[in-house]
Amino acid sequence: MSSIKEQFTAYIHQLQNEICSALEAVDGSARFQEDKWERQEGGGGITRVIEDGAVFEKGGVNTSVVHGKLPEAMMQNLSVSNANFYACGLSLVLHPYSPMVPTVHANFRYFELYDEQGNIADAWFGGGADLTPYYLFEEDGQHFHRTFKNSCDKHGAHFYPDFKKHCDNYFVNKHRNNERRGLGGIFFDYCRATQDFDLTQWMKFTMDMGNSFLPAYLPIAEKRKHLEYTPQQKDWQLYRRGRYVEFNLIHDRGTLFGLKTNGRIESILMSLPPVVKWKYNFAPEQDSAEEKLLRILQQPIEWA
Amino acid sequence: MSSIKEQFTAYIHQLQNEICSALEAVDGSARFQEDKWERQEGGGGITRVIEDGAVFEKGGVNTSVVHGKLPEAMMQNLSVSNANFYACGLSLVLHPYSPMVPTVHANFRYFELYDEQGNIADAWFGGGADLTPYYLFEEDGQHFHRTFKNSCDKHGAHFYPDFKKHCDNYFVNKHRNNERRGLGGIFFDYCRATQDFDLTQWMKFTMDMGNSFLPAYLPIAEKRKHLEYTPQQKDWQLYRRGRYVEFNLIHDRGTLFGLKTNGRIESILMSLPPVVKWKYNFAPEQDSAEEKLLRILQQPIEWA
Numbered sequence: 371m372s373s374i375k376e377q378f379t380a381y382i383h384q385l386q387n388e389i390c391s392a393l394e395a396v397d398g399s400a401r402f403q404e405d406k407w408e409r410q411e412g413g414g415g416i417t418r419v420i421e422d423g424a425v426f427e428k429g430g431v432n433t434s435v436v437h438g439k440l441p442e443a444m445m446q447n448l449s450v451s452n453a454n455f456y457a458c459g460l461s462l463v464l465h466p467y468s469p470m471v472p473t474v475h476a477n478f479r480y481f482e483l484y485d486e487q488g489n490i491a492d493a494w495f496g497g498g499a500d501l502t503p504y505y506l507f508e509e510d511g512q513h514f515h516r517t518f519k520n521s522c523d524k525h526g527a528h529f530y531p532d533f534k535k536h537c538d539n540y541f542v543n544k545h546r547n548n549e550r551r552g553l554g555g556i557f558f559d560y561c562r563a564t565q566d567f568d569l570t571q572w573m574k575f576t577m578d579m580g581n582s583f584l585p586a587y588l589p590i591a592e593k594r595k596h597l598e599y600t601p602q603q604k605d606w607q608l609y610r611r612g613r614y615v616e617f618n619l620i621h622d623r624g625t626l627f628g629l630k631t632n633g634r635i636e637s638i639l640m641s642l643p644p645v646v647k648w649k650y651n652f653a654p655e656q657d658s659a660e661e662k663l664l665r666i667l668q669q670p671i672e673w674a
Numbered sequence: 675m676s677s678i679k680e681q682f683t684a685y686i687h688q689l690q691n692e693i694c695s696a697l698e699a700v701d702g703s704a705r706f707q708e709d710k711w712e713r714q715e716g717g718g719g720i721t722r723v724i725e726d727g728a729v730f731e732k733g734g735v736n737t738s739v740v741h742g743k744l745p746e747a748m749m750q751n752l753s754v755s756n757a758n759f760y761a762c763g764l765s766l767v768l769h770p771y772s773p774m775v776p777t778v779h780a781n782f783r784y785f786e787l788y789d790e791q792g793n794i795a796d797a798w799f800g801g802g803a804d805l806t807p808y809y810l811f812e813e814d815g816q817h818f819h820r821t822f823k824n825s826c827d828k829h830g831a832h833f834y835p836d837f838k839k840h841c842d843n844y845f846v847n848k849h850r851n852n853e854r855r856g857l858g859g860i861f862f863d864y865c866r867a868t869q870d871f872d873l874t875q876w877m878k879f880t881m882d883m884g885n886s887f888l889p890a891y892l893p894i895a896e897k898r899k900h901l902e903y904t905p906q907q908k909d910w911q912l913y914r915r916g917r918y919v920e921f922n923l924i925h926d927r928g929t930l931f932g933l934k935t936n937g938r939i940e941s942i943l944m945s946l947p948p949v950v951k952w953k954y955n956f957a958p959e960q961d962s963a964e965e966k967l968l969r970i971l972q973q974p975i976e977w978a
């Protein structure tokens with residue numbers, strides 16, 4: 371019987387293969403390019419990037435499995451000293467060409483911390499997925515949220531409402547009057563074993579979330595990828611991508627943490643969009659489709 | 675006889691007018707659009723933005739004069755409690771269309787802190803200017819640095835070497851293997867009165883630096899604005915602009931401070947370029963002009 375870390379590590383690699391194959395099929399043109407990298411202090415990763423596709427302008431589906439002595443910045447974060455750790459996860463971001471196809475982000479990860487004897491001192495799962503459309507199709511928001519809700523509900527009734535709220539509260543551009551990055555989804559972190567829910571159950575939960583990504587996102591990409599759009603609608607996407615950059619570089623804990631702990635920069639920053647525009651003080655016209663999106667980003671709603 | 679804060683406040687507004695007029699003349703097409711804004715807690719600013727010009731794709735030359743109760747984040751920074759403050763400054767960033775014309779940034783500012791009786795408890799000047807080319811013309815780097823060195827030298831022999839070094843050490847993308855943002859320039863901060871150099875002398879120094887901006891930058895813009903360039907060279911500029919965004923959003927104290935202290939977002943983020951590209955793991959060809967620039971950014975040199 372293999373350990374949780376062995377099982378979950380095998381899982382993320384299998385999920386990476388599955389997601390990349392499915393996305394290549396949707397794209398129909400570009401293929402993922404793979405970069406394997408090693409971390410000097412222990413472990414490494416497999417970065418897979420797709421660029422200039424028919425559907426996807428840029429995207430990455432990365433796995434990393436890193437271990438060794440806990441980096442200084444992580445010690446401070448976790449209030450421990452001189453521990454060894456093991457962390458593995460899958461992280462993906464997709465930026466489609468068309469402003470009608472939403473950007474999507476997901477990640478699923480497991481972390482172990484060891485005591486001086488090498489026994490597990492602490493362990494938890496984390497992850498999530500969130501959808502960032504540029505034009506609002508309400509049925510897409512409903513489909514994305516419902517898919518994750520259905521998977522969550524199998525494990526516990528409070529998971530979806532808790533993790534949906536956590537997501538709404540996390541992907542916020544505080545410096546932009548608390549505007550949300552997108553329609554949210556789910557976000558869970560520091561999911562440790564409890565009396566009612568052990569680590570194996572959290573692993574199964576996290577795997578179920580990982581397995582829900584393709585059913586949650588692919589039908590939306592398929593449905594919207596052939597829609598026509600204007601240069602003005604493309605520009606709107608480019609301005610909104612600016613907000614994506616702002617969130618990732620100013621607020622995202624994962625990104626900033628990766629930079630502080632000497633992570634592989636190109637793998638971390640694959641999340642940044644291929645082309646972005648910043649225009650001074652841009653505001654959409656009143657009652658336009660663009661303004662309708664902004665209202666939803668200002669005030670998250672129930673989708674599922 | 676007017677106070678230092680009155681004199682310097684009048685100065686930045688006169689400098690703003692002077693710089694905007696000169697830049698409009700160089701551009702020959704676009705005009706600055708002005709937004710006056712008020713700060714709820716006291717003071718406000720004049721934001722002037724130029725977009726879609728013949729030379730300048732986007733740029734801002736902003737002044738702000740703010741005062742009142744010290745914001746929470748500033749109290750922590752300065753280790754004081756419940757003080758009133760007064761801050762005024764000019765800040766500019768210019769992003770030219772052509773990759774042959776460098777991006778430039780400058781700011782000049784004055785800060786006063788008061789005790790409970792309303793007397794000045796602390797006061798200092800700060801500022802600087804730095805040049806970010808996409809293609810290296812050594813004579814441009816020399817001209818920019820020499821102009822500021824000549825102005826510095828009138829006030830003290832150690833100013834230029836100290837402030838040049840400070841600039842080299844400040845505009846660094848630590849997460850990009852300590853790559854500099856550009857060729858540097860000068861950067862000075864917390865310049866308080868000493869026995870040898872009183873606050874009026876610092877004001878005159880700072881004004882001299884402000885007055886050096888146009889002579890330092892305009893001849894470079896004039897000389898390079900008609901050069902031809904290829905789409906590949908334009909793309910290189912767009913990738914490098916990505917580094918500019920990364921520095922401003924991840925590392926720049928001024929930007930992050932503005933966001934924390936509820937500054938006017940659109941005025942703070944006018945520094946972001948109009949169009950930016952991120953390409954996964956892009957590296958220029960060996961011994962190309964692009965690689966030559968990277969070598970200089972990796973290892974700052976003496977220009978003056």
